[in-house]
Structures are given as C-alpha cells and as structure tokens.
Amino acid sequence: MEFDEAVDKAPPGWRQFAIEDVARLPDAVRDHEMARVPPGESEERIVRGLFWTLVYHLAADRWDELSKHEPIAPELLDALPQRVDSALDVGAGSGRLTQHLVSRSHSVVAVEPSYPLRALLAERLPSVRPVSAWAEALPFDAGSFQLTAACGAFGPDPAVLSELRRVTANGGFIALFSPEHPDWFEHQGWKRIATAATAPPEHPQWLDQFFGPLDPPHELVMTRVAR
Numbered sequence: 001m002e003f004d005e006a007v008d009k010a011p012p013g014w015r016q017f018a019i020e021d022v023a024r025l026p027d028a029v030r031d032h033e034m035a036r037v038p039p040g041e042s043e044e045r046i047v048r049g050l051f052w053t054l055v056y057h058l059a060a061d062r063w064d065e066l067s068k069h070e071p072i073a074p075e076l077l078d079a080l081p082q083r084v085d086s087a088l089d090v091g092a093g094s095g096r097l098t099q100h101l102v103s104r105s106h107s108v109v110a111v112e113p114s115y116p117l118r119a120l121l122a123e124r125l126p127s128v129r130p131v132s133a134w135a136e137a138l139p140f141d142a143g144s145f146q147l148t149a150a151c152g153a154f155g156p157d158p159a160v161l162s163e164l165r166r167v168t169a170n171g172g173f174i175a176l177f178s179p180e181h182p183d184w185f186e187h188q189g190w191k192r193i194a195t196a197a198t199a200p201p202e203h204p205q206w207l208d209q210f211f212g213p214l215d216p217p218h219e220l221v222m223t224r225v226a227r
C-alpha cells in the first residue's frame, strides 16, 4: 500500500502509538518501513502510515486476536490445490492461512518478518518451518514450491510478484487471498474468486474500536506459473 493511502486508512487504534514506538521497532524492520516514508512527513503521519507494522511487531497479540475473528471464507480455501509436496506462505502472521496449507502440503514454509508473530505460529504449527525474511528477497532457490500463497499481505508490487513467481515451480500455483487491487490481477489474467462478504463471528468490542469494522478475507486471485 502506498504511504498516503496507509495514512488515510489508518484504523482508530493508531492513537495508541507514538513516534517513540517507531524507534522501538527492530532496526531492520524500521529501516525497511521508513524507506516507504517520503521525506518531511510529520510524526503523526509516520505513526498512522506505519500503524500495521507497529501492530505486527509491538502488539502481535492484538493482530492474532483480530485474525482469529476474521476467518478466511471456506469457499476460497476449497479453490486451493488439494495436495502438493511443498507450500510457502509469505507474510504468514500467526498462521491464519498457514494452518490450511498444512493439511494440503507435505512440507510448509512460513515467511514472516515479525518475531512475535513467528513465535506464535511456530508454537501452534510445529511442523511448519518459520523463516524470517522479506517478500522482496525470498531466501529460496527458484522453483522451490508447488504452491506459493499469501493472505492480506500484498498487492501488485513488481518486486514481490517477481519473487513469488521465481520461487514457484513450473506448473505450480500462486494464490493471494485478500490482495490489494484484485482488479489489477484480474486484468493480468489471474483467476479471481470473490464470495459475498460475510459478517464476522461474535467478537470483543475492542477489536472494532482498535481496528475499525472487521472484514474477513472473501477474495482470492490465483495464477499458474508457466515458464
């Protein structure tokens, strides 16, 4: 997401963070995220623009609670290949999508830059190999995975898409749940599956107060890699 858009769309919980929290981010994360911030931005706009990063790294339990109350629509999961040898989840968080890859793949790798989210995932899904990395530079050989997936993490970013393609085997699939700008993917020939947006399950009120209205993933774009 572009910085201006992230500032405009920052959920109400941004007020719980301050510029000092940006300084508390791990160095590599702060450097990566600050590279998106145009020069001369105010402290308030930086905090708003980095809201989600602050949550993933400094309030991981909050993200985990949100993702538990925003389950992925089952019809979308049904569209995934039923059985593969190797699957990758990029930007895996605490494992909302990863858990569904475990039942479909002999081996699963989860890339997640947030240490606390990786720790939650590793505790819940001990068969999954957690890896700390960025989607823009995946530490895997070309063609390593038959299924490369992500949920809620990416849009049409050329650096990310080129890495997702590179690590996916010839004939393998890339599946992006709740991508940014799904129409862009559809125009590029990706299959787009959308289900009706459903009401989130019963959930604590603080989730709406902090994150705004809940929006469980109800869209998937998918393509098959052919070289």
Ligand SMILES: C[S@@+](CC[C@H](N)C(=O)[O-])C[C@H]1O[C@@H](n2cnc3c(N)ncnc32)[C@H](O)[C@@H]1O
Pocket: 056, 067, 090, 091, 092, 093, 094, 095, 096, 097, 111, 112, 113, 114, 117, 133, 134, 135, 136, 150, 151, 152, 153
């Ligand atoms: C919206 S959360 C989704 C988490 C998980 N996929 C899920 O569905 O619950 C986005 C995740 O992507 C991770 N992330 C953000 N930027 C990333 C990047 N450039 N490379 C890899 N992961 C990234 C964040 O740390 C966060 O855990």
